[in-house]
Amino acid sequence: MTTTLPTTHIAVTVPEVMAALKLSRFKVYDLIRSGALPSYTEGRARRIPLDSLHTYMRNKLEEAA
Numbered sequence: 441m442t443t444t445l446p447t448t449h450i451a452v453t454v455p456e457v458m459a460a461l462k463l464s465r466f467k468v469y470d471l472i473r474s475g476a477l478p479s480y481t482e483g484r485a486r487r488i489p490l491d492s493l494h495t496y497m498r499n500k501l502e503e504a505a
Contacts, residue, residue, distance in 0.1 A: 451480075451490065453487065
């Protein structure tokens with residue numbers, strides 16, 4: 441199973457974020473609820489913009505440095 445994020449999309453699903461970051465569903469939704477990982481819903485579908493995901497990862501790297 442490949443865990444790379446799609447390169448042709450501008451937003452990804454929660455399962456794609458889970459696979460890419462190796463996090464549980466609960467943790468991804470916790471990040472969304474806390475505002476650390478901005479997202480939006482379209483109907484019942486939750487989407488995370490790739491820019492938001494990249495910003496989250498960049499912030500985590502800066503915290504670790």
